[in-house]
Amino acid sequence: xxxxxxxxxxxxxxRQIMYRTHNNGQLxxxxxxxxxxxxxWVQRVRDKGFMIWIxxxxxxGITQLIFDEARTSKEVMETASHLSxxxxxxxxxxxxxxxxxxxxxxxxxxxxxxxRLTILxxxxxxxxxxxxxxxxxxxxRMKYRYLDIRRAPVRENxxxxxxVSMVVRNYLSQKGFIxxxxxxxxxxxxxxxxxxxVPSRMNAGQFYALxxxxxxxxxLLMVGGMDKYFQIVRCFRDEDLRADRQPEFxxxxxxxxxxxxxxxxxxxxxxxxxxxxxxNGVEIESFPRITYDDAMRLxxxxxxxxxxxxxxxxxxxxxxxxxFNVFNQAELVVGIAVPGGNAFTRKExxxxxxxxxxxxxxxxxMVYVRCNEDGSYKSSVDKFxxxxxxAKWAEVTGAQAGDLICVLSGNANxxxxxxxxLRMHLAEKLGLRKKNEFAPLWVIDFPLLEWDExxxxxxxxxxxxTSPKPGxxxxxxxxxxxxxxxxxxxxxNGNEIGxxxxxxxxxxxxxxxxxxxxxxxxxxxxxFGFLMDAFQYGAPPHGGIAFGLDRLVSILGGQETIxxxxxxPKNNSGRDVMIDAPASIDEAQLKELYLKVTVxxxxxxxxxxxx
Ligand code: ASP
Numbered sequence: 001x002x003x004x005x006x007x008x009x010x011x012x013x014x015r016q017i018m019y020r021t022h023n024n025g026q027l028x029x030x031x032x033x034x035x036x037x038x039x040x041w042v043q044r045v046r047d048k049g050f051m052i053w054i055x056x057x058x059x060x061g062i063t064q065l066i067f068d069e070a071r072t073s074k075e076v077m078e079t080a081s082h083l084s085x086x087x088x089x090x091x092x093x094x095x096x097x098x099x100x101x102x103x104x105x106x107x108x109x110x111x112x113x114x115x116r117l118t119i120l121x122x123x124x125x126x127x128x129x130x131x132x133x134x135x136x137x138x139x140x141r142m143k144y145r146y147l148d149i150r151r152a153p154v155r156e157n158x159x160x161x162x163x164v165s166m167v168v169r170n171y172l173s174q175k176g177f178i179x180x181x182x183x184x185x186x187x188x189x190x191x192x193x194x195x196x197x198v199p200s201r202m203n204a205g206q207f208y209a210l211x212x213x214x215x216x217x218x219x220l221l222m223v224g225g226m227d228k229y230f231q232i233v234r235c236f237r238d239e240d241l242r243a244d245r246q247p248e249f250x251x252x253x254x255x256x257x258x259x260x261x262x263x264x265x266x267x268x269x270x271x272x273x274x275x276x277x278x279x280n281g282v283e284i285e286s287f288p289r290i291t292y293d294d295a296m297r298l299x300x301x302x303x304x305x306x307x308x309x310x311x312x313x314x315x316x317x318x319x320x321x322x323x324f325n326v327f328n329q330a331e332l333v334v335g336i337a338v339p340g341g342n343a344f345t346r347k348e349x350x351x352x353x354x355x356x357x358x359x360x361x362x363x364x365x366m367v368y369v370r371c372n373e374d375g376s377y378k379s380s381v382d383k384f385x386x387x388x389x390x391a392k393w394a395e396v397t398g399a400q401a402g403d404l405i406c407v408l409s410g411n412a413n414x415x416x417x418x419x420x421x422l423r424m425h426l427a428e429k430l431g432l433r434k435k436n437e438f439a440p441l442w443v444i445d446f447p448l449l450e451w452d453e454x455x456x457x458x459x460x461x462x463x464x465x466t467s468p469k470p471g472x473x474x475x476x477x478x479x480x481x482x483x484x485x486x487x488x489x490x491x492x493n494g495n496e497i498g499x500x501x502x503x504x505x506x507x508x509x510x511x512x513x514x515x516x517x518x519x520x521x522x523x524x525x526x527x528f529g530f531l532m533d534a535f536q537y538g539a540p541p542h543g544g545i546a547f548g549l550d551r552l553v554s555i556l557g558g559q560e561t562i563x564x565x566x567x568x569p570k571n572n573s574g575r576d577v578m579i580d581a582p583a584s585i586d587e588a589q590l591k592e593l594y595l596k597v598t599v600x601x602x603x604x605x606x607x608x609x610x611x
Contacts, residue, residue, distance in 0.1 A: 019090060025061025029109040031095045036112060038063060039090045039120065041150065042083050043130065052080045053111075056091070057130075059155060064098065064111040065091055076117045086123035086130065086147075092116035143577045145568055157565045160279070161553045165232055167278045168252055171271055177228040177254065182217035184210055184234070189527050192463060194238040196247070199593040210236035213546060215463060216531050218255035219503055222542040223534045230254045232549065244561050246550065247574045254500075255544035261486045261502055264543050265289075265442055268498065272440060272490065279556045282438050287490075289442040299423070300334075300416030302446075305494025307439040308432035310336045310423050312416075313397035315407060324384040326365075330409035334419055337397040338426050341404025342370045352406070356422050363418040369393060369405040424494065435558035439493055445469075446487040446501075449480050457518055462487045464513055465531075466501035467543075473509060476516055486543070497552045500545030507535040 020039045027036065040058040052067040067080040083089065093114040102108030127143075128136025130150050141148040148154050169179070188195045188209035195209035211217075213235045221229045231253045238247060256264060269287050276282045288306070295302050298311045315333040327333045338344075344352075349368055356363040369379040369390050377390035399405050406426075408419045427433050448468050449458040458480055460466060466485045468476065475483045487501035504510045510532055514524035524532070550562035563569040570576050584601045 023060035024056050024058040024063040025106055027063060027095055027107050027110050027112075029097065032097055032110060034095045035092065036095055037090065037092045038065075038112065040088070041123075041130075042085055042087045042089060045083055045085070047081060052077070052083075054080070054083065056089070056112075057150070061106060063107045064102075064105075065093070065114050066096075066111045067114055067117075071113060072115065076114060079117050079119065080114070083119070084123070084125070086126050087119060088121040088123070090118040090120055139571070139577065142569070142571060145578050149567065154564065157553075157557055157559075158567055160557050161549075161565050164275065164279060164549070164553050164556060167275055168230075168232065168271065171274050172228075172230045172254070175228070175267065175270075177230045178226060179231055180221055180226060180229050181231060182211070182214040182221075182233070186211050186217075187527070192237075196236045196238045199595055201592055204594050212237050213251060214253055215465060216528070218253060218544060219465065219531065219539075219542065220534055222255055222257040223537065223539045225257075225540075227257045228254075229256075229544075241570075241572050241574055243572075244563065246562060246566065246570055248570075249562070250549040252498075252547040252549050252552075253544070254546065255542060257540040257542045259502075259541070259543055261444070261488065261543065264500065264502075264545055265444075265488060268490065268545050268547075269440075269442070272492075272498075275552075275556065276438055276440075280436075280438065284438065284440065287440045287442055289444055291445040292443055292447065293445070295443050296416055300418075300420030301494075302443055303489065303491045303494055303496045304420075304441065304443075305424065305427065305433065305439070306441055307434060307437050307493060308427050309398070310338065310427065311398070312336060312419060312423075313393075315393055315396055318389065318392040318396060319385075319407070322384050322389070324381055327367075327409050330411075330415070332412040332415050333407060333409040334415060335393060335397045335405050335407035336419060336423055336426075337371075337394070337399035338404040338406060339400075339430070340402055341406075341426070342372065342402050344404055349404070352422070352426075355425060356408070356418060361418050361421045362414070363408055363422075364410065366422075367407040367409075369399070369407070371399050371401050371403045371405065373401050375401060433493070437493075438555075441491045443489045443491055444487075445484050446489070447481065448472075448476075448483040448485040448487070451481060458516070460513075460517060461485070462499065462501050464517055465503045465510070467504045467509070473512070476512070480516070488545070490545070490547070492552070492555055495551055495555060496548075497555065498545050498547040500543065502541075502543035505535060505539040505541050507532045510535060 018037060021037045024038060024040050038056055040056040043055040043057040043062060046053040050069040054065040055062050056065050067077055069077060091112060091114045093112040093116070095110050096113050098109055098111045126147050128134050128140055128147070130147055132152050134141070134151060136148070149158070185198060185208035188197055188207060192212050195212065197207040197209050200206045200208060214231060214233055218229050233251055233253050234248055235251050236248050239245060241247065254268070256267065273284055276284060292302055295304050298304070300312060312334050313336070315335055319327050319333045321328065353366045355361065356366055367379065367381050369377055371377060371394055377387050377394070379385060379390055393399070393405055393407070397405050406422060408415050408422070447461055448466060450461040452459055462485065466487050469484045469486055472483045485501055488499070489496045490498035504513060511524060514528065550565055553565045554560065554562050557565065568576065568578065575581065584597070590597065
């Protein structure tokens, strides 16, 4: 019970009130004739003068209120006539049977005949309609995100996220994992993405960095004997925001001691299966596994979407050594069979060619073969190939009558991602990427290192703490690109939802790795001395994995963008347009932090509200 001490709009002040006896998603036909008190927001007003209907909304749903000249007092009728969208009100009344029932609303059998009405707070006209289908554009909704959150689709996404977190916490806790918090103010290290840094007032001229992940801390927890750790934790990466990335995002971060790759895969396959069952009611027997090399060979991608086929068929043996020079000169000739693709019109095929020629994909052209229903073939290179030749292409790519074979050629490292992009594009076009279908897959045996053309050096493919596969350390000196790691990704519907590795746990190997990656002894000691020191005091063998929670929830929720599952996300320029951050700070603050700003701050655009 609460007393309203002061409420400008309340007709009865200082009355002992209970804000509500029920929520707005609760009342059913069984409640007819009960007296109830409800509170919430006015979603819609239908005012016929002698009768007013209001949709009253809260987190739980919508209940219809009715004010009827014949049955409602003049005073209440008068107050009701002044209500408008997003006013916060409290009503008392009787549950009655609705004349025209609404089968789409759980409360649609009843309405409340109101006899007391209190305006708890007024509202300006909101800048967009707060309903499932809104007229508000993305920018406007982000600026008024607190209003957007009142909308059921956004609210349901946040509730789903909560459920996923709870399922994860309960599952891992039951399996003996302990959630441990690790610091947010840490030290900047050069490996990986760019760090966000925080100046230290107490330590002049020095900076903390925000963690890109708790990687080294979770390893230190293993040295500390915690054995099984997890944390649902915020991570920060100052990257240029490619589509659907956020500068701060959340990981389900995990680490285990005394484990091999197999233990980790089994444990986290268990967690993912449990999630799919609890959240989506989907049961999956066991997750297939594919090596990195095979994933690249068969899908041109280390996170293949296996909800559909269209595996790559390498055509060098059957398509080269004819008179077609484009193929003869190519390192790789590779194709996919598009199911039913022979139905594409010439215009559609030209559209595909234009699509892959865009700079984002960068292919130079495409050869295609129509596989006709009568078993004959017709290709864009009929001049060079007989039907017999083309039949071999069909065999390699698995094409059936009625399919279309799309073939790209060139440098293997370029052509694989290009054909992968085309494969995904076609799957989208053909409706093969079904949102309510879930196809998880482990990608294993990643290379330890990745060559970077720009800087002409190797980088750790996962991170520098990843261990080479047993017995492969020596290869580092002779054939670094061939070294494989016990590193793995969990892929779901073409998205990497988790990744991890078995770690190095001795100082010698870790030091050799830093050395190989181009760190001087001093740099390695300066940046990671704490970890190598720890490895001298009995570090157990250990390994782990981290899941991207935002992405995981969005896939489980059958949607594309992670932004929709974050309460207060940033836009593509890394801005929070609601609180208008980042922002300049005043001179005194700068001085206190020993900072000097050398550029004029960027002026941000004001988004005009629409009424
Ligand atoms: N810390 C790693 C990452 O953020 C995951 C891991 O190796 O556990 O990608």
